Amino acid sequence: MPGVPLVDLAAAHAEVAEEVEAGFKRVIADTAFVGGAEVAAFEREYAAFSGVRHCVGVANGTDALELALRAVGVGPGTEVVLPANTFIATAEAVARAGARPVLVDCESDSYLLDVGAALAAVTPATRAIIPVHLYGQLAPVERLRAGVAGREIAIVEDAAQCQGATRHGRGAGVDGIAATSFYPGKNLGAYGDAGAVVAADADLATAVRTLGSHGGLTKYVHDVIGVNSRLDGLQAVVLRAKLARLATWNAQRRAAAARYDALLESVDVIRPVTLPGNEHVWHIYCVRIPGDGTAARRDQVVARLSAAGIGAAIHYPVPVHRTPAFAGLGHSEGAFPNAERSAPELLSLPIYPQITADQQEAVVAALAAALAH
Numbered sequence: 001m002p003g004v005p006l007v008d009l010a011a012a013h014a015e016v017a018e019e020v021e022a023g024f025k026r027v028i029a030d031t032a033f034v035g036g037a038e039v040a041a042f043e044r045e046y047a048a049f050s051g052v053r054h055c056v057g058v059a060n061g062t063d064a065l066e067l068a069l070r071a072v073g074v075g076p077g078t079e080v081v082l083p084a085n086t087f088i089a090t091a092e093a094v095a096r097a098g099a100r101p102v103l104v105d106c107e108s109d110s111y112l113l114d115v116g117a118a119l120a121a122v123t124p125a126t127r128a129i130i131p132v133h134l135y136g137q138l139a140p141v142e143r144l145r146a147g148v149a150g151r152e153i154a155i156v157e158d159a160a161q162c163q164g165a166t167r168h169g170r171g172a173g174v175d176g177i178a179a180t181s182f183y184p185g186k187n188l189g190a191y192g193d194a195g196a197v198v199a200a201d202a203d204l205a206t207a208v209r210t211l212g213s214h215g216g217l218t219k220y221v222h223d224v225i226g227v228n229s230r231l232d233g234l235q236a237v238v239l240r241a242k243l244a245r246l247a248t249w250n251a252q253r254r255a256a257a258a259r260y261d262a263l264l265e266s267v268d269v270i271r272p273v274t275l276p277g278n279e280h281v282w283h284i285y286c287v288r289i290p291g292d293g294t295a296a297r298r299d300q301v302v303a304r305l306s307a308a309g310i311g312a313a314i315h316y317p318v319p320v321h322r323t324p325a326f327a328g329l330g331h332s333e334g335a336f337p338n339a340e341r342s343a344p345e346l347l348s349l350p351i352y353p354q355i356t357a358d359q360q361e362a363v364v365a366a367l368a369a370a371l372a373h
Contacts, residue, residue, distance in 0.1 A: 003309025004350045004359045007185045011354035012249075016241035020191075023237030030233075038236040043196070045243055049164070052173050052198040054205035057231025058212050061160045061181020064195035065093035067229065068179045069128060071197075071207035072154035074099045078127035080156075083113045084319040084331075085339035086132045090158050091320045093179075099127065101329065103321050105336040109273045111286075111346075112139040114338070119147040132158040135315070136187070136253075136283035137274055138167035145175070159198075161283040163188045164250045168277045173198035182239055187253070187283050188246050190235040249353035253282040256355050260285055263364040268371050269347075284315055285351040288342065289371070295344035302347060304370035310363050313348045 013020075027038055039057050047055035058064045074080055076098040082090055084103040094101040104117040113131045122129075129148070131139035144155050157178035164187065165171065172178035180186075182194035199205045210217055215226030242249075257272075257280065264271055270288035274280045291297040295317070305312040319339040321331035334340065349363055 004311060004355070004363055005352075006311035006313050006348070006350050007352045008354055009184055009189070011352070012189070012242065015245060016238070019241040020238055023241065024234060027233040027237060032233045034230055034232050036233045036236075038233045038240065039231050042231070042236040042240045042243070045240060046196060047198060049243060049246065050173065050198050051171050052178075052200060054199045054202060056197045056199075056205055056208045056212065057236065058195045058197065058208075059229040059231065060193040061179065061183060061195040062089040062093055062096075063212065063227070063229040064179035064181065064197045065090065065130075065156070065158060065160075066096045067208045067211050067227075068156050068177050068197045068199075069093060069097045069099070069130075070211055071199075071204050072128055072156060072177065073152075074127045074154075074156075077125065079123060079125040080128045080130060081118050081121045081126060082130040082158075082320075083118075083132050083134075083339070084321050084336040085111060085316065085343065086134070086158070086320060087160075087316055088320060088323060088325065089160075089181075090130060090132055091326055094130070100125075101320070101326065102126070103319075103329065103331065103336065105338045106134075106342070108338045108342075110137070110275055111135070111338075111342060112137070112275070113144075115140055115143045115147065118144065122148065122151075122153065126153055128154040128156045130156050130158050133160075133162035133165065133172060135272065135286055136162055136165055136281040137278045138162060138165055138172060140275065141167065141172075141175075160186065160195075162281060164246055165281040166279045167275075173200065175200055177201075177204050182235070187250060187281055188239060188242055191238045192235060194231055194235040194239065196231070250281040252353035253351060254280065256351050256353075256360065257282045257285055259357060259360050260349065260351070260364070263360060264367075267364060267368050269367070282351055284348045286315060286346050286348045288345045289347055291345050293341070293344065298345050298347055300373070301367070301370040304373065305363075305366055308366040308370075310366045311350050314346065315348050316346075317343060319343055
């Protein structure tokens with residue numbers, strides 16, 4: 001059998017190729033390269049899919065998070081609470097908004113934000129908390145909202161990995177504001193960088209759109225200092241074609257995850273946990289390789305999988321506070337034990353809508369063989 005990639009973007013493209021080609025021709029004919037009818041249509045369609053009132057397309061997921069933070073009042077002199085075990089873009093967005101990232105630990109089993117730790121980290125300077133919906137399932141946002149009720153603290157959801165996921169039937173941003181990424185490997189991926197902010201409130205959506213369009217909604221009128229972060233028509237074409245299939249693709253991911261659960265029952269790994277009330281969309285199927293506290297065993301497994309043609313990956317090898325970029329936050333080793341213990345042991349297996357049972361059996365067989373060594 002040929003190798004199994006971590007994600008198969010070619011298989012996804014094959015399903016939408018004709019629609020994308022026709023859409024590109026429309027955009028080129030209209031010369032609507034930034035914004036335009038395709039972008040407006042995608043924003044309406046993604047808002048409807050997500051169950052939110054408003055969607056604003058932007059250039060990438062990091063911009064989406066920064067613009068959402070700025071729209072709720074995050075800026076110099078404020079603090080934002082976020083988990084230590086996230087992709088660095090979450091912390092970057094806070095720093096780019098001029099605020100101080102305040103890191104907290106994750107839960108030991110789901111690796112989602114520790115809500116108790118997040119609420120305990122709130123100070124008079126806290127302006128927002130970012131629950132990261134890691135791997136494809138939503139963090140318990142309702143508990144965060146209850147914990148900050150009556151205070152001017154926004155919940156800004158990092159929804160880059162959870163397009164289509166719900167918690168108790170509600171999606172990201174339905175009750176507030178959420179930022180997402182359409183990086184090519186996401187469940188809903190563009191053919192380059194792209195992102196969006198979804199919001200329940202029209203004023204918040206307008207603020208995001210204003211900030212992302214040089215601080216104004218009318219040409220040469222600049223009400224605030226903004227940035228240039230807008231979705232282009234070509235990416236909107238791709239996203240519209242894929243969005244029409246996303247519910248089906250997410251269901252296929254859930255079936256693949258269930259298959260992995262069954263295949264891995266007798267393999268020496270810790271399988272992922274889904275919180276009660278969550279409908280997971282399995283952006284990543286992440287297992288834990290028991291080790292000695294270092295990455296040595298996990299990294300040997302990754303190397304053997306790679307040699308066998310299996311596209312395994314690591315999400316994420318280093319918690320934010322252990323990166324040189326954020327060393328200035330001053331956290332010592334052991335500050336966030338769950339994040340630090342899990343980082344050397346987590347391993348992401350190939351998962352995508354078109355993965356076959358035979359491919360998954362090959363992945364698990366290669367994993368078992370690697371672990372045996």
